[in-house]
Amino acid sequence: xxxxxxxxxxxxxxxxxxxxxxxxxxxxxxxxxxxxxxxxxxxxxxxxxxxxxxxxxxxxxxxxxxxxxxxxxxxxxxxxxxxxxxxxxxxxxxxxxxxxxxxxxxxxxxxxxxxxxxxxxxxxxxxxxxxxxxxxxxxxxxxxxxxxxxxxxxxxxxxxxxxxxxxxxxxxxxxxxxxxxxxxxxxxxxxxxxxxxxxxxxxxxxxxxxxxxxxxxxxxxxxxxxxx
Amino acid sequence: xxxxxxxxxxxxxxxxxxxxxxxxxxxxxxxxxxxxxxxxxxxxxxxxxxxxxxxxxxxxxxxxxxxxxxxxxxxxxxxxxxxxxxxxxxxxxxxxxxxxxxxxxxxxxxxxxxxxxxxxxx
Numbered sequence: 001x002x003x004x005x006x007x008x009x010x011x012x013x014x015x016x017x018x019x020x021x022x023x024x025x026x027x028x029x030x031x032x033x034x035x036x037x038x039x040x041x042x043x044x045x046x047x048x049x050x051x052x053x054x055x056x057x058x059x060x061x062x063x064x065x066x067x068x069x070x071x072x073x074x075x076x077x078x079x080x081x082x083x084x085x086x087x088x089x090x091x092x093x094x095x096x097x098x099x100x101x102x103x104x105x106x107x108x109x110x111x112x113x114x115x116x117x118x119x120x121x122x123x124x125x126x127x128x129x130x131x132x133x134x135x136x137x138x139x140x141x142x143x144x145x146x147x148x149x150x151x152x153x154x155x156x157x158x159x160x161x162x163x164x165x166x167x168x169x170x171x172x173x174x175x176x177x178x179x180x181x182x183x184x185x186x187x188x189x190x191x192x193x194x195x196x197x198x199x200x201x202x203x204x205x206x207x208x209x210x211x212x213x214x215x216x217x218x219x220x221x222x223x224x225x226x227x228x
Numbered sequence: 229x230x231x232x233x234x235x236x237x238x239x240x241x242x243x244x245x246x247x248x249x250x251x252x253x254x255x256x257x258x259x260x261x262x263x264x265x266x267x268x269x270x271x272x273x274x275x276x277x278x279x280x281x282x283x284x285x286x287x288x289x290x291x292x293x294x295x296x297x298x299x300x301x302x303x304x305x306x307x308x309x310x311x312x313x314x315x316x317x318x319x320x321x322x323x324x325x326x327x328x329x330x331x332x333x334x335x336x337x338x339x340x341x342x343x344x345x346x347x348x349x350x
Contacts, residue, residue: 002345014341017334019324021348026327029349033327041332043324045346053320055313056346065319065342069335074314078345119343126341135317147309151293154306161230162300170300187348194350 001080005116006040012123013067016040019050021059021187023160023195047160051187052153055142058186058223062115064122064132072122072132074142077223079112086110097201101211107219111226118228131228141227152182163195172205179208186222189213231303234283234294238275245307246315247290249275254290257316263289319344 006016017040020029025046033042050056054063054075062078065071085105094102122129133141159174175192182188193210196203200210214222229236229244238249247254253262263285275281283305287294293306322334322344334342 009343014343015337016343016345017337018345018347019322020327021346022350026329030327032349042327043322043332044327045324049322049324050344050346052307053322054344054346059346059348061346063319063344063346065334065344067339067341069319069338071314071317071319075346078343122341138317139312139314142312142314145307145309145311145313147291147293149313150291150306150309151295154293154295154304157230157306158295158297158300158302158304161302161304162297167300170297174295174297187346190348190350200350 003036003038003040005080005119006038009119009123010040013126014119014123017043019043019045021045021048021050021056021191023048023163023191046164048156048187048191051156051185056187057182057184062119066127066132070135071138072127074138076115076226077110078115079110080116081112083110097211098199101199104211104214104219108214108222109220109225110223114226114228118226148181149185152178152185152188155181156185156188159192175205176207179206183213229305231283231305232301234296234303235280236283236286236305238279238281239277241281241286254286261289 002016002018009016018038020033020043022029022044023046025044029044056075058077060078061075063071063075064073085102088102090099090102118131122131126132155174156178159171159178162168162171162174178185178188179192189208190200190210192206193200193203196205202209202212229241242248247256250260252260254260283294283303286292287305291309293309295304295306319334324332326332
């Protein structure tokens, strides 16, 4: 769906750049990119640099950047349309955990219409768009960097470094610490869970799992509401 | 920043964090923080580009977590714990490889508006 929007926006001077957050890089993200056959830059971020540099804590997240390189909207949920998980039928033969994940995912708040309408406005009128924010507002919305958040970033970096070096036993406590210190960072948690279980189900390696952690906050709070 | 000793090269520290070293101390944007410890009688000289900096001192003065994993023999110096999550509203010059392993930097699109989209296959 992003590919179609990219073709609509490119003549207006708006380019899409996708960044795949994945410790395993092309090995796991590559086939999705190949299938989408994108004409826009498609980057691989094995170290979760966009978490650190832009404050991304969940996916999909969109950041708007002006012609002069200024951020005019910090990370926020970015859906180009209704995702498959919102309406997909639950197969009869799926295991109970997956079935419950699918039921819970349907209750997640997604607002693609509002997001794409705002994006169209910015594509059409640029800096004059009421959705393009002033620098002070961008910084306010990005939030404060607390001690817990900074410490979580350090543990997550160590975890990734050790996991990539095949020192998995040593990596696990740091993934766990990152989750404890910044429980609302879903990219940290999901990156860890997927290493242990392809459905992000409970595992012996990590605390929590997708379903339990989402239930704890309520699926309607998994993404913040768009502040347009 | 992953370190094998509690010290970091000045140029590497600046490249990763944006903090530069001036006579007043460590500076970024309009903010300068003295590196002198309260107990020291003299401000240390600004280090040269290849000089090693004491990671414990930087951690204390710039309020950065320094996580030590004794078993792994590694330290990690995290981002400072104050201010906005974004260093400024100016977009950092993100440098990453494309999926075809070609180098890419965000600033190459200056003059074009960009929607940066973070996603994951998981």
